[in-house]
Amino acid sequence: MKKDMSILEAKYEAQKIAFAPLFFQAMLALKKLGILKLIAQNNRGITVGQIAETTGIRLYGVQVLLEAAASANVVEYLDEQTVRLTKVGYILHIDRMTEVNMDFVNDVCYDGAKFLTESIRTGKPEGLKTLGPWKTIYEGLAHLPGQVKKSWFDFDHFYSDDAFPAALDIVFRENPAVLFDIGGNTGKWAFACCRYNPDVRVEIFDLPGQLAVAQKNTESLGLRHRIGFNAIDLLDESQQIPAGADAIWMSQFLDCFSEPEIISILKNVRRAASDKTCVYILEPFIDNQTFEAANYCLTGTSLYFTIMANGNSKMYATGAMTRLVEASGLQVKEVFPLIGDSYHTILKCAIAQP
Numbered sequence: 001m002k003k004d005m006s007i008l009e010a011k012y013e014a015q016k017i018a019f020a021p022l023f024f025q026a027m028l029a030l031k032k033l034g035i036l037k038l039i040a041q042n043n044r045g046i047t048v049g050q051i052a053e054t055t056g057i058r059l060y061g062v063q064v065l066l067e068a069a070a071s072a073n074v075v076e077y078l079d080e081q082t083v084r085l086t087k088v089g090y091i092l093h094i095d096r097m098t099e100v101n102m103d104f105v106n107d108v109c110y111d112g113a114k115f116l117t118e119s120i121r122t123g124k125p126e127g128l129k130t131l132g133p134w135k136t137i138y139e140g141l142a143h144l145p146g147q148v149k150k151s152w153f154d155f156d157h158f159y160s161d162d163a164f165p166a167a168l169d170i171v172f173r174e175n176p177a178v179l180f181d182i183g184g185n186t187g188k189w190a191f192a193c194c195r196y197n198p199d200v201r202v203e204i205f206d207l208p209g210q211l212a213v214a215q216k217n218t219e220s221l222g223l224r225h226r227i228g229f230n231a232i233d234l235l236d237e238s239q240q241i242p243a244g245a246d247a248i249w250m251s252q253f254l255d256c257f258s259e260p261e262i263i264s265i266l267k268n269v270r271r272a273a274s275d276k277t278c279v280y281i282l283e284p285f286i287d288n289q290t291f292e293a294a295n296y297c298l299t300g301t302s303l304y305f306t307i308m309a310n311g312n313s314k315m316y317a318t319g320a321m322t323r324l325v326e327a328s329g330l331q332v333k334e335v336f337p338l339i340g341d342s343y344h345t346i347l348k349c350a351i352a353q354p
Contacts, residue, residue, distance in 0.1 A: 021110075026068040027092060028106055033057060035065065036085070039075060040093045045082040100151075100158045101297060104304075107151035112307050119306050127307035136310040138256065142209035157188065159284060160252050163342035164189065167251075167282060168196045170336055170346055174278050176246035180205060182234070182269070183253035187214035190227050203228040205241060234265045241272035248273060251282040252344075256305070258312040259324060266328030270351060279330060279349040284342075287317040294343050318345065325349055 005013070016023075030036040034055055039046055048066060052059040066083055069075040074089040091098055112127020119126040125136065131148060134140035144152060171179070171193075177200065181190050184204030193202050204214055208231045218227045232239050235257075241248075248269055254262050269279055286298045302314035316324075322332050331352035337345045 021113075023068055023072050024102075024105070026065055027072065027074060028102060030065055030069060030074070031092065031102075033065075035062065036074075036089065036093050039083060039085050040090065043084060045078045045084045047081045048083070049081065051083075097158065097293075097297075100154050101300075103151040104155035105300075107148045108155070109304050109308055113303075116303065116307050119311050122311065124311040125306070125308050126311070128309075131308070137308055138207060138310075139209065142213060153186065156185070156252070159343060160282070161188070163251075163282060163339055163344040164192050166336075166339040166342070167280075167344075167346060168192060170339065170348070171247055171249065171278075171280055172197055172200075174247065176200060176278070178203065178245050179247045179249060180241065180245040180272075182206075182241070182248060182250045182265075183256070184214055185210055187217045187227070189249065189251055190214070191217070191221060191223065194223050194226050201226055201228070203230055203245070205230045205232045205234075207231070207233060234268060235261060237264055237268070241268050243272050243274065245272065245277055248277060248279045249282075250280065252284070254281060254321070254324075255283055255315055256309065256313050258310075259320075261312075262321075262324045263327050266325060266330055270329040273330075273351055275351055277350070281321065281325070281347040281349065282344050283316065283321060283347075284344050285318040285321065286315045287319070288337055288345050289343060290338065298343075321347065326352070 035051055035057070038051060038054055048062055049059065051057075051066075052062045055062070066075055069089070070077060070083070072088070073086055074092060075083045076086050077083055085093065108131075109127070111130040112125075115126035115129075128134060128137055128140075131137070131145075132140045132143060137152075141149070141152065175197075179193055179200055179202050181193075181202055181204045184190055184206050187204060190202040190204055193200050204211065204227060206214065211229045211231055215229050218224055230242075232241070250269075254265065257265060273279060284294070284298055286295060286302075289295045289298070298315040305311075305313045305315075318335075325332055325347065329352055330349045332347050333350050334348040335345065336348070339346055
């Protein structure tokens with residue numbers, strides 16, 4: 001966005017913010033009602049009347065949604081009655097990242113978003129009460145309603161799965177026999193490790209609710225003999241990670257915590273590590289992105305953490321995470337930026353040497 005805009009242009013931008021929730025729901029309705037898909041199938045243009053007749057939606061409803069879409073630069077009018085998609089419209093229609101983000105915002109964040117001010121004041125995820133009675137969303141993941149759970153995990157996996165192939169190459173350069181997956185969630189990284197290396201043993205550490213899902217998935221894949229499950233609440237400093245890992249892996253895990261909590265968790269990791277243990281931190285660092293859209297999404301994700309997740313975490317910059325690593329007694333030995341076709345950087349760490 002240009003920085004030397006006129007006062008009238010600035011006022012227009014301010015109105016976009018003021019009406020943003022309504023326009024968001026209008027674009028979501030276009031997708032859910034099949035209107036966006038229908039317009040995409042008629043790239044030379046389709047009339048408002050044809051859309052109403054084909055979809056069975058009232059002409060009035062089609063009109064107000066398309067007028068909103070035109071204001072949002074999602075469709076353009078070729079004449080008074082004929083529309084076609086713009087480039088923005090095609091992105092809304094076919095782009096997986098946009099779909100994942102919209103479903104996540106709508107199903108997980110939308111109802112709770114109005115509690116942002118209260119969350120800032122209290123340092124707690126005040127919007128979470130719209131989903132359930134938990135202190136953090138992680139306690140309730142296994143109990144979220146079906147569509148909410150799906151949107152949450154689709155969002156979580158979308159921003160990690162593309163990093164896995166390159167990450168596996170990096171982690172298994174050291175040929176670890178035992179790998180600890182801290183915050184293993186549904187087990188996708190553990191399964192990827194077992195497929196990649198037929199000899200590795202993986203131990204997943206997570207809250208009981210997540211472990212139950214991971215264990216069920218593990219059994220369905222016939223991997224129970226290679227994957228272990230360890231219930232742990234890493235915010236409880238009395239619960240210690242055991243020794244014995246050749247590699248300790250944390251994927252999009254530390255951004256779920258505040259800076260003091262991250263230091264505490266990494267000190268726990270430091271105590272469990274030996275001089276030969278490699279510690280890997282995979283994160284989409286907010287300052288290390290190729291595209292402006294990625295940076296924007298990560299900034300929005302920080303607001304989700306504030307409102308819905310735990311009230312005190314955010315997406316971090318590379319330097320900030322490095323500082324927290326060093327404060328814990330670990331040291332960044334190597335940095336792998338933007339690995340593969342992903343938004344992620346790996347920090348390879350080890351016990352700091354005097």
